Amino acid sequence: MKVTYFNINQPVVAVNQGFFSATKAWKHKRIYQDEAFEIIIVNNGPLYLQIDQQQYTIRTNEMLLVPAKSVVRGWKDSPFNTQYYWFHFFPAPQSTHKGKFIHNPEKINQGIIPLPLQFKLPEIKKSYVLANQVLDIANNPIYPHIAIDYLLTELLIELSNDFVKSFTTTSNNKISIIQGWIRSHLSQHLTVDQIATHFEFNANYLERIFKQQTDLTIIQYINQLKLEKAQELLSKTNLPIKQIAALSFFNDDKHFMKQFKKVLRLTPSEFRKSYSSKFQDSDSFDPQKLLSKDTDINYCQRFNLK
Structure with missing residues (x-):
């Protein structure tokens, strides 16, 4: 299985995030990801997305990783009450690479975590709690942006941990x-x-x-x-x-x-x-606004870029 490896020794930079709930049959509008990755966690599916030329059906309790430099669109209508969390983020410079998944605890201990394009979360999901925490902190102006970054990085670690456990568990265990x-x-x-x-x-x-x-x-x-x-x-x-x-x-x-x-x-x-805030709806996200590291003030400040 092919995965993307993230070096999270420095936390990722959160760009924007939200929770979307469809009030009618709905199709995801066309968005160019540019340099941002996106994590989607489906709370109630299915969600029908096309990434470049590949079509995906993301069902309830499944996660999808949308790579940077991707064109995302709906390939058919998702049903009424489709619900999902979404998180756009930038990894640290030169901190990602793609490769075949090999279970390597030493690599994970060094802060290199794998995430596949798609997988099913466990029945009991700590990831949902972390997702809500990220949204709550993001909507609370008293917290600095770095707090969102650390919580979102913790969410990525939890998702990776769930994936590794599901991939390495065998019936002989x-x-x-x-x-x-x-x-x-x-x-x-x-x-x-x-x-x-x-x-x-x-x-x-x-x-x-x-x-x-x-x-x-x-x-x-x-x-x-x-x-x-x-x-x-x-x-x-x-x-x-x-x-x-x-x-x-x-x-x-x-x-x-x-x-x-x-x-x-x-x-x-x-x-x-703690989770009483109203979270940003993805319909408010502007698909014409490119998610570029060069124009993201938090990314530039973190890595001393001008």
């Missing part, structure tokens, strides 16, 4: 199978003994190898999945906190609020309030 089973049965009141019995493991042995491979206990992993689901619902819906607790598979909303505050240092209401 027993812990990955167990994690998938836990995600599928999250609505049940799961215990370590129940999981161990299902997979014919000794409970103590299962706990030990699970912790070795994930750095989490099984109960911590279960709670993490539930809290990620809660964060997604809080940032994407206006449902009452009690209903969100139930939809995140907590039996008690008071226990849910206690766990949420313990892990995230915010109450669910405080977390939701």
Whole structure:
């Protein structure tokens, strides 16, 4: 598989970003990307895009990386209520290259992260929470531009991490199978003994190898999945906190609020309030305005260009 490698030892420069929701059947207008890359994360699809001569169908929970120097257009109407996050950005100078994906943890530790053109995100998506954080910071004038850059870079790292995990996971990885089973049965009141019995493991042995491979206990992993689901619902819906607790598979909303505050240092209401801003609609983006590094003041200031 071909990927683009980004060196993120220096954060990317955010250009503009938003969340688009189609109020009717809609086709993406023609845009020339010039020197900017774009990340698209589809919240509700499908989205039909053509990049140069290649047509793509991007479905719900899929990501698309639009390369620089690309012409982007819709190749047919996307349906009513198509929704997606979009982020234009410039990498640091001479910090990208294309190549075949080879899983290399040492390279990733050195700050070289791979992103494919398209892939499906995990069922529980931390990326959605980060996307909302980027938009919230971008719409808050008290934050300097560099704060948006760092958060957007964190989003790219998370997307790359999701891709690497999905690409390198095999059916022979027993812990990955167990994690998938836990995600599928999250609505049940799961215990370590129940999981161990299902997979014919000794409970103590299962706990030990699970912790070795994930750095989490099984109960911590279960709670993490539930809290990620809660964060997604809080940032994407206006449902009452009690209903969100139930939809995140907590039996008690008071226990849910206690766990949420313990892990995230915010109450669910405080977390939701962080994402109350109205975000820029992509229809307000001018397709005739080229995204050029030479005219972007933040890029020029960061890299001392005149």
